[in-house]
Structures are given as structure tokens and as C-alpha cells.
Amino acid sequence: MPYAIDETHDPKLESWVESANDPDTDFPIQNLPMCEFELIDPDEDEDDRPRLGIRVGDSIIDISALEEARLFDGAVEAESFYYWCIHNAARASLADRAGLRTRISSLLSTTNDALRSNKWLCSKAIIPVSRTAFVYPDSEIRDYTDFYASKFHATNVGSMFRPDNPLLPNYKWIPVGYHGRASSIVPSGTPIIRPSGQTIEGNMGPESVPSFGPCKLLDYELEMGAIIARGNELGTPVSMAEAEDHMLGLCILNDWSARDMQKWEYQPLGPFLAKNFASTVSPYIVTMEALAPFRTPAMDRTDGDPDPMPHLDSPANRESGGFDIKLEVFLSSQQMREKGLDPKRISRGNFKDMYWTVAQMIAHHTSNGCNLQPGDLLGSGTISGPTRESRGCLLELTWDGDPFANPPKIVPGTQRTPIELPTGESRKFLADGDEIIMRAYCERDGFRRIGFGECRGVIHPSHEAR
Amino acid sequence: MPYAIDETHDPKLESWVESANDPDTDFPIQNLPMCEFELIDPDEDEDDRPRLGIRVGDSIIDISALEEARLFDGAVEAESFYYWCIHNAARASLADRAGLRTRISSLLSTTNDALRSNKWLCSKAIIPVSRTAFVYPDSEIRDYTDFYASKFHATNVGSMFRPDNPLLPNYKWIPVGYHGRASSIVPSGTPIIRPSGQTIEGNMGPESVPSFGPCKLLDYELEMGAIIARGNELGTPVSMAEAEDHMLGLCILNDWSARDMQKWEYQPLGPFLAKNFASTVSPYIVTMEALAPFRTPAMDRTDGDPDPMPHLDSPANRESGGFDIKLEVFLSSQQMREKGLDPKRISRGNFKDMYWTVAQMIAHHTSNGCNLQPGDLLGSGTISGPTRESRGCLLELTWDGDPFANPPKIVPGTQRTPIELPTGESRKFLADGDEIIMRAYCERDGFRRIGFGECRGVIHPSHEAR
Numbered sequence: 001m002p003y004a005i006d007e008t009h010d011p012k013l014e015s016w017v018e019s020a021n022d023p024d025t026d027f028p029i030q031n032l033p034m035c036e037f038e039l040i041d042p043d044e045d046e047d048d049r050p051r052l053g054i055r056v057g058d059s060i061i062d063i064s065a066l067e068e069a070r071l072f073d074g075a076v077e078a079e080s081f082y083y084w085c086i087h088n089a090a091r092a093s094l095a096d097r098a099g100l101r102t103r104i105s106s107l108l109s110t111t112n113d114a115l116r117s118n119k120w121l122c123s124k125a126i127i128p129v130s131r132t133a134f135v136y137p138d139s140e141i142r143d144y145t146d147f148y149a150s151k152f153h154a155t156n157v158g159s160m161f162r163p164d165n166p167l168l169p170n171y172k173w174i175p176v177g178y179h180g181r182a183s184s185i186v187p188s189g190t191p192i193i194r195p196s197g198q199t200i201e202g203n204m205g206p207e208s209v210p211s212f213g214p215c216k217l218l219d220y221e222l223e224m225g226a227i228i229a230r231g232n233e234l235g236t237p238v239s240m241a242e243a244e245d246h247m248l249g250l251c252i253l254n255d256w257s258a259r260d261m262q263k264w265e266y267q268p269l270g271p272f273l274a275k276n277f278a279s280t281v282s283p284y285i286v287t288m289e290a291l292a293p294f295r296t297p298a299m300d301r302t303d304g305d306p307d308p309m310p311h312l313d314s315p316a317n318r319e320s321g322g323f324d325i326k327l328e329v330f331l332s333s334q335q336m337r338e339k340g341l342d343p344k345r346i347s348r349g350n351f352k353d354m355y356w357t358v359a360q361m362i363a364h365h366t367s368n369g370c371n372l373q374p375g376d377l378l379g380s381g382t383i384s385g386p387t388r389e390s391r392g393c394l395l396e397l398t399w400d401g402d403p404f405a406n407p408p409k410i411v412p413g414t415q416r417t418p419i420e421l422p423t424g425e426s427r428k429f430l431a432d433g434d435e436i437i438m439r440a441y442c443e444r445d446g447f448r449r450i451g452f453g454e455c456r457g458v459i460h461p462s463h464e465a466r
Numbered sequence: 467m468p469y470a471i472d473e474t475h476d477p478k479l480e481s482w483v484e485s486a487n488d489p490d491t492d493f494p495i496q497n498l499p500m501c502e503f504e505l506i507d508p509d510e511d512e513d514d515r516p517r518l519g520i521r522v523g524d525s526i527i528d529i530s531a532l533e534e535a536r537l538f539d540g541a542v543e544a545e546s547f548y549y550w551c552i553h554n555a556a557r558a559s560l561a562d563r564a565g566l567r568t569r570i571s572s573l574l575s576t577t578n579d580a581l582r583s584n585k586w587l588c589s590k591a592i593i594p595v596s597r598t599a600f601v602y603p604d605s606e607i608r609d610y611t612d613f614y615a616s617k618f619h620a621t622n623v624g625s626m627f628r629p630d631n632p633l634l635p636n637y638k639w640i641p642v643g644y645h646g647r648a649s650s651i652v653p654s655g656t657p658i659i660r661p662s663g664q665t666i667e668g669n670m671g672p673e674s675v676p677s678f679g680p681c682k683l684l685d686y687e688l689e690m691g692a693i694i695a696r697g698n699e700l701g702t703p704v705s706m707a708e709a710e711d712h713m714l715g716l717c718i719l720n721d722w723s724a725r726d727m728q729k730w731e732y733q734p735l736g737p738f739l740a741k742n743f744a745s746t747v748s749p750y751i752v753t754m755e756a757l758a759p760f761r762t763p764a765m766d767r768t769d770g771d772p773d774p775m776p777h778l779d780s781p782a783n784r785e786s787g788g789f790d791i792k793l794e795v796f797l798s799s800q801q802m803r804e805k806g807l808d809p810k811r812i813s814r815g816n817f818k819d820m821y822w823t824v825a826q827m828i829a830h831h832t833s834n835g836c837n838l839q840p841g842d843l844l845g846s847g848t849i850s851g852p853t854r855e856s857r858g859c860l861l862e863l864t865w866d867g868d869p870f871a872n873p874p875k876i877v878p879g880t881q882r883t884p885i886e887l888p889t890g891e892s893r894k895f896l897a898d899g900d901e902i903i904m905r906a907y908c909e910r911d912g913f914r915r916i917g918f919g920e921c922r923g924v925i926h927p928s929h930e931a932r
Contacts, residue, residue, distance in 0.1 A: 142608050142648055142649065143647060143648050143649050148735060158734070161734070162734070168670070168733050168734060169670050169671060169672050169673075169674045170664075170670065170674070170676075170730055170731060170733070173664060173674075173676050174664055174676075174730075174731055176731070176734075176735055176738075177735065177738055178644070178645070178735040178736050178738055179644070179645035179646055179647055179738070179742070180645055181609060181645055181836060182608055182609050182648070183608065183609050183697075183700075183836070183837050183838070183839050183842075184700055184836055184837055186700070193700075193701040193835050195834035195835050196703075196833060196834060196835075197833060197834050198636075198639060198640055198775070204634070204635050204636065205635060206635050207635075208635045208636070208639075209772075210636075210639050210640075210775070212775055212776075212777055212833075215834075231649075234649075234650055234652070234659075234743075234744065235659040235743075235929075236929075237662075237929070258834070261834070264636055264640075265636060265640055265642070266734070266735075266736075267634050267636070268624070268627070268628070268634060268642075268732070268736070269614060269642055269643065269644040269732075269736040269737065270644050270732075270734070270735040270736025270737075271735065271736075272642075272643055272644055272645070273830070273831075273833065273834040273836065276645070276834070276836045277700075277701075277834045277835045277836055278700070278835075306675075309664070309676070309678055310678075311678055364739070365739075367662060367663060367678075367739065368661035368662060368663050368681075368724070368727070368739040368742070368743040369659050369661050369662075369743045369744075369929075370647060370649070370650055370739065370742045370743055371649050371650055372649070373649050376649075463701075463702075463703070463835075
């Protein structure tokens with residue numbers, strides 16, 4: 001695998017940015033995730049443009065300020081670095097990226113005074129996170145593809161939409177995916193306006209007559225997003241051996257879904273308005289380099305599952321194509337917030353429970369010559385695991401029946417089990433005022449815990465309801 | 467309707483750019499379509515950047531050169547115009563756009579000497595089309611949506627993919643659409659590399675085992691593309707009354723399709739690798755202003771078709787939501803070109819034969835709050851009419867059976883009728899070396915004919931076959 005464990009992952013490394021040494025922080029010196037940020041309230045002499053930052057503890061390091069001060073001296077070529085991160089990743093090599101991580105880790109560590117001793121530069125380049133807002137990915141994501149890579153999710157949902165045929169025959173052969181909408185990808189914290197659309201009562205049939213109005217079955221989907229660093233030329237597939245070289249890192253993704261609109265519209269060309277009203281991403285990209293200690297084997301092919309075809313297979317992928325990333329979803333209703341109650345955790349999962357790896361998604365996506373570009377986002381699809389607690393959306397969480405029993409128990413039109421909230425409220429789907437908070441982090445003995453921060457969004461009423 | 471017939475459509479208008487007065491040109495002074503171009507072989511003192519041009523006769527007018535010479539004096543504010551065309555259409559009003567058209571029409575007409583008499587400026591600003599290459603839409607299209615708006619096409623194809631259920635119940639209620647891939651949209655003339663992918667023999671079933679290799683059933687799809695000029699804010703639907711204000715104009719679109727890959731992959735989330743290896747657009751955007759004389763009523767709802775729901779309906783759309791645009795598809799095999807034979811016309815259709823109008827596509831797309839952005843491309847879906855001759859792809863053209871008979875005659879697994887070429891070759895689908903050429907033009911008594919130019923692409927062998 002191209003991303004190795006090295007001295008930057010040493011759990012004994014500490015930073016002179018003291019908040020990075022808090023054992024509970026998502027952002028120790030071993031993490032160093034990227035973001036694009038701007039100052040909320042810049043002074044007259046401060047740069048007010050969006051720019052690239054790296055989070056450490058409770059601060060954002062302004063990379064451009066370090067660059068201007070020539071603190072990267074040879075570790076990474078400034079122009080190439082900028083192009084790589086923002087516009088033209090093809091210019092930067094993996095060595096450049098590793099060099100950057102090593103250099104920033106060194107500059108922030110307690111054993112290095114080069115930055116720490118320059119008080120003027122520190123005051124310019126080290127910015128409290130409370131003074132920043134995240135602008136990524138407003139203008140950077142051009143194409144967004146969403147996959148469907150959890151077999152548990154595909155089976156759960158398939159058994160509701162197609163009770164007689166939950167997992168289609170192509171599922172075990174191709175990482176099923178579809179194109180999503182790039183323009184409506186929003187950063188964590190952006191309000192989500194309840195969409196309106198056409199829906200029907202009951203199942204689709206020749207006599208169906210839809211009505212138009214606010215979505216009644218609004219859901220979230222817990223996903224991880226992979227950000228592409230280096231593109232490929234149109235007509236030139238990316239092999240499994242090279243696939244991970246094209247990845248910058250991962251973020252959390254909430255693929256909000258209007259289930260009632262989805263049921264009516266999705267045949268024959270797939271989901272459209274049920275998904276494209278908004279997708280939320282967490283502000284930080286945790287790099288492939290940072291994730292090196294937390295890789296896992298790709299999911300075992302069991303129960304007669306076929307081996308992946310050669311263009312979707314590699315020894316490295318079998319051995320460590322997965323990611324051991326713990327995931328949590330919390331719900332906080334408006335009443336809960338008004339009463340000062342903590343958000344309620346409603347599910348726990350792990351990104352390692354995916355049938356298809358991100359490398360396989362990239363190899364499949366480009367196998368026909370399709371070109372990926374720097375900044376593209378690939379969503380994993382809803383991450384559901386084998387247990388009820390690990391289901392990644394309300395549609396699955398509040399649904400009764402057990403498709404993983406042997407033989408599978410699929411109960412069309414079964415009872416639903418609402419989620420009970422501490423205020424006495426209950427939820428089958430999202431109500432106005434509900435906030436969904438997703439968290440993700442990696443833990444392993446002998447390593448520092450690193451995290452992704454949060455992916456949040458509050459549901460606002462539809463226009464019709466105002 | 468926001469686009470009126472005015473003096474710029476007067477058929478008696480002539481230009482001092484004499485090639486514009488050729489009765490057969492697609493580009494008389496009444497057309498004035500836009501393109502983004504660069505010089506193929508610039509001299510040292512010439513601008514080598516991509517920039518905006520307007521085609522007239524056999525020349526491209528370099529808009530920036532006219533701007534520098536202050537020839538727009540008040541007709542259109544230069545900065546606002548540039549932002550509108552390239553990056554920020556929200557700033558330009560419909561009046562700005564109409565003003566620009568009026569001013570350019572005037573500058574090029576035989577009755578105006580302001581530009582014609584400035585030989586130095588003419589030599590800079592009026593460029594033979596043979597010296598230019600089209601770069602649009604390489605970097606401009608961020609999101610691409612493809613619709614499925616021809617009921618004839620949907621019924622023809624539906625009867626092959628789902629013989630028992632060709633036109634799904636949602637079809638007559640929503641302009642069915644899905645997200646396409648923006649990165650692989652290429653300008654006319656770009657070679658199309660035959661994609662590889664997974665395909666199966668026969669129909670999909672639990673025992674299906676795919677193989678991987680070059681696509682065997684490669685097809686074109688004749689479409690028109692609508693370019694968005696002005697975006698809408700996320701969360702703010704665009705009404706039918708406003709929908710056409712958001713359109714810049716139309717181009718020809720070839721949505722190349724790998725039918726064998728499509729059959730295996732498209733359920734449940736829609737087409738993906740079968741489409742995203744390439745889509746070709748013609749170089750010119752024929753503006754909504756130029757198309758004003760060629761509007762037609764939206765297609766009649768007949769045979770018990772429901773009226774559109776209120777958010778997809780308006781009196782103006784019923785009266786003139788369609789476009790009377792004649793369409794032709796030509797095929798030229800490598801053997802035909804080697805023997806000097808003309809391309810063979812294989813179909814003729816008309817864009818007025820669509821069940822859903824472009825305004826309805828925009829209103830539907832944004833009805834859930836989804837935001838469109840300047841430069842977005844909306845494909846119409848394959849344009850097929852009621853006759854055999856007007857079928858817009860090979861899948862339909864070479865297929866026997868008549869789904870439009872009453873009652874419909876749907877023949878699963880019917881014979882195919884290949885297209886015979888003058889070399890003795892025949893085609894059910896595209897062979898390596900085949901070129902597809904699409905043309906589109908508008909004709910109406912009392913008006914000058916205007917055209918879209920051509921949308922071309924030659925099939926190159928797959929990587930595996932080299």
C-alpha cells in the first residue's frame with residue numbers, strides 16, 4: 001500500500017499547540033487533517049480569502065502563511081503543493097504529500113522551535129478554530145458519485161423496495177453507484193430545508209395519482225466520502241494497484257434522503273430529487289497518510305459470494321483495502337435542545353463493514369475510461385453493519401424484520417419501531433428542528449486516537465409550511 | 467414568454483461579413499450563437515487564452531476585442547457581461563442579454579460602419595473559423611443532468627428493457643431525469659474510445675456471471691442540451707413563470723451509450739458506466755433570443771394523459787414551451803470515408819416531439835430546492851418521434867415491432883433490422899471507425915434558417931483491442 005506507518009504516527013509525539021495533546025481531541029499532532037477556511041471577522045490587515053488550513057487541537061494552521069515565511073524549505077515545493085490541493089493534483093507526487101505531512105508534524109512538535117519561536121508568525125498562522133468558517137467544498141467539488149457499497153444496507157433497503165428481490169444479481173459483481181448532484185453539497189452546519197416533491201400513497205401502479213407537497217419521510221444516510229487528489233485522463237482506467245494513489249483522504253458525508261419522493265421517482269433511472277436537495281460533508285479531510293495505521297482487510301467474500309473480477313481485485317486490497325473507522329449518529333430534537341438535553345446516540349457502526357472498498361470504487365468508476373478529477377467526491381453509500389444498532393439510516397433503524405436471519409426473514413409492510421427520545425417524543429423519520437450529528441474516529445492499541453470532527457445539519461421547515 | 471421576436475430576426479437583415487449571407491449557412495446574422503474558443507496557432511502578439519466568441523458566417527467574432535475597443539458603449543456593461551457568460555450569470559439581466567444581441571447584430575449589419583470601417587480592429591476581432599478550436603465546455607460545466615423527456619423513446623426502450631411494463635406509471639407525472647457525469651463532456655470532434663465493462667449473456671438472473679471486455683453494443687443518443695445562464699439559490703425553487711429566464715440557449719448533445727453494460731448495471735440506481743465514458747456537445751450555444759421565432763406549443767396531452775401538475779404547468783408553456791428544431795443523424799464508416807462516400811443520413815426528427823418541455827425540466831429539477839448554476843447542462847434525453855424514421859438511437863432504429871400501434875405491439879426478443887451502408891456494410895450498433903454526425907436547424911416561412919452546426923465523434927478501438 002502506498003501509505004506507510006512512519007514517525008508521524010508515533011503516539012509519543014506531542015505538540016507545543018497544547019490543545020492537541022488533550023487525550024479526547026479528534027485532532028492530535030498524529031492527525032493533521034485539511035480544510036478550506038476563511039476568517040469570520042477578519043481585521044483590516046488580515047487575509048479574508050478562503051484558503052487551505054490544517055487543524056491541530058483547537059487551532060487551524062494557515063498553510064499559506066507558513067509558505068510565505070518559507071518554512072517548507074525544500075520539504076515541498078510551494079506551487080506544486082497549492083496546485084495539488086486546490087486545482088491540479090496531478091502535479092504533486094505521493095512523496096510531496098508525505099513530505100508535507102512530515103514537515104508540518106515536525107514544525108508543530110515539541111522538539112522543534114522554528115515556528116514556535118517566531119511569535120509574530122505564530123500570531124498570523126495559528127488561528128483559533130472559533131475565528132474560522134469552513135468554505136469547503138463550495139466551489140471545489142465538480143462531480144459527486146454515490147455508491148451503494150454496504151451489502152447490509154442494500155439488502156435491508158432492497159427488501160423494502162423489492163421484497164421479492166432484495167439484492168439484485170449485479171450487486172456482488174459491481175460496486176453499484178450513480179451520479180449525484182455536486183452543487184448542493186454543503187459544509188457541516190448548513191441548515192437543511194425540507195424538500196417538497198411528488199409522492200403517492202401506497203405502491204406505484206398504473207392508477208397512481210401523485211400529490212405535491214413537503215416530504216413526509218425525511219431521512220439521513222451515514223456515509224464516508226473519499227476525496228480525489230489526482231485525476232486520470234479520459235479514456236485511461238485506473239488499476240487497483242494505483243487506485244489509492246489517487247485518493248486525498250476521507251470525510252463524513254450525510255446523504256439526506258426523501259424516502260417518499262424516492263419511492264415514486266427512482267424507476268427506471270435512479271434517485272434524483274429525493275437526494276439532490278442537499279448532502280452535508282464534514283469540514284476536514286483526514287488524509288490517507290494519517291489513516292495508515294487504521295487499515296483493515298477488505299470484507300471476506302462468504303456465503304458463495306464470487307471473488308471480485310481481476311480488474312477489481314489486488315492482494316493489497318484484500319489485505320488492507322478497508323478502513324477501521326468507528327461511526328456514531330446522534331439525534332437532537334428542538335425540544336431536547338430547549339431543555340438542555342444532550343443529543344441521543346441512535347446508531348453505531350464501522351466503515352470496515354463495507355462489501356466494496358474505496359479502491360474498488362475508483363477502479364470500477366474508471367474501468368470504462370471515465371475521468372476522475374481533483375476534488376471529486378465519492379460517497380460510500382449508507383454504512384450499515386450486521387447488527388440492528390449499526391444500521392445507517394432511519395429507514396433501516398425503525399424497520400422491523402430481520403433480513404440477516406438464516407433464512408432471511410423479510411416482512412413486507414411490517415411494523416415500525418420508532419426511536420424514543422428523552423422528551424417523550426418519538427421518531428420514525430426526521431421532524432422539523434431535528435439535528436443529525438455524525439461523528440467518526442479511529443482507535444487502535446499503540447496509536448493515538450484520531451477523529452473526523454462532526455457532520456451536522458438541522459432540518460428547517462419547507463417553504464410551503466412557512 | 468421572455469424572448470420576443472424583434473428587429474434582429476428580420477429576414478432582410480444582411481451582414482457585411484459576406485459568408486453570413488449564404489442561404490445555406492447555419493450562421494446568418496439572425497443567429498449569432500456563442501462559443502468558447504482559442505486560436506489553434508496564435509502569432510506572438512495574439513491572445514492565446516480561451517475566450518468568448520460569437521459565430522457569424524465563417525467567422526468567429528472575438529467579443530473581448532470588441533469590448534476593449536469600447537464598441538458596446540452602454541449596450542451592455544462589460545464586466546457584467548463577462549461574468550454572465552462565464553462565471554456568474556446571476557449578475558446579468560435579460561435586458562443585458564437582449565441589448566448585447568441587438569448591439570452585435572447592429573455592428574455586423576450592412577447598415578453600420580462602426581466596426582467594418584476599423585480595418586485594424588476587424589483584423590483582430592474577426593477570426594476565420596478555420597483558425598479556431600472550441601474549448602467549451604471543458605471547464606465550464608459543473609453539473610450535468612440528463613432527462614428522458616420523449617415519450618416515444620421511453621416507450622420504445624421500456625418495451626425492450628421491461629416488455630411487460632414499458633412506460634412506468636410515474637412517466638406522465640414527472641420529467642424523469644438523473645445526474646450524469648460532467649467531467650467526461652467533450653466538444654464535437656473529440657475521439658470516443660470504446661468503453662470496456664462488465665456484461666452478461668441473456669437476461670439478468672441469480673445465476674448471471676458477467677465477463678469484462680470492450681462494449682459490443684455501442685450506441686449514440688440524439689439529444690438537445692439546455693445551458694443554464696442564471697442559477698437559483700439552494701432551497702429556492704424556480705417557478706414555471708421564471709424557468710426560461712434561467713436558460714442561456716441550446717446545443718446538440720450526443721449521449722453515447724453502452725447498451726450491454728447498461729442492461730447489467732442499471733438496476734436499482736440507474737445508468738452509470740454505460741453513459742459516463744463520454745458525452746459530446748456541439749460547439750455553439752444558440753441563444754434563447756435567436757430561437758424566439760421557432761417556438762411551438764408543448765405536446766398535447768392525449769390518450770388519457772394527465773394534465774401537468776400546477777408546479778409544472780403554465781399558459782405560456784402550453785402555448786409555446788416547445789422548440790421546432792429539425793434534427794438529422796448521419797453515419798459514416800471508415801470504409802465510406804476511405805472511398806470518399808458521403809455520410810448516410812440514418813434518421814430525421816424534431817425537438818418539438820418531446821412530452822416534457824425544457825421549462826418543465828427546470829421547474830421539476832428545482833422543485834425540491836436543488837440549485838442550478840451558470841453553465842449547467844440539462845440533456846433532453848433521446849429525441850424520438852412517432853415514426854420509425856424519427857427514432858433517435860440505434861437501439862430503436864434497428865429494432866422491429868411497433869409500440870405505437872393501437873393496441874401497442876410489443877415483441878420481446880424480436881428480429882432486428884440492420885442499417886445498410888453504401889459500402890455493403892451493415893450496422894446494428896457502432897463499429898470502430900464509425901463517425902456519428904448530428905445536425906440541427908430551424909426553418910419557418912418568413913424567417914432566415916438558423917442552425918446549430920454539427921456534433922461529431924468517431925469511435926476509436928478500446929484499449930484492450932490495441
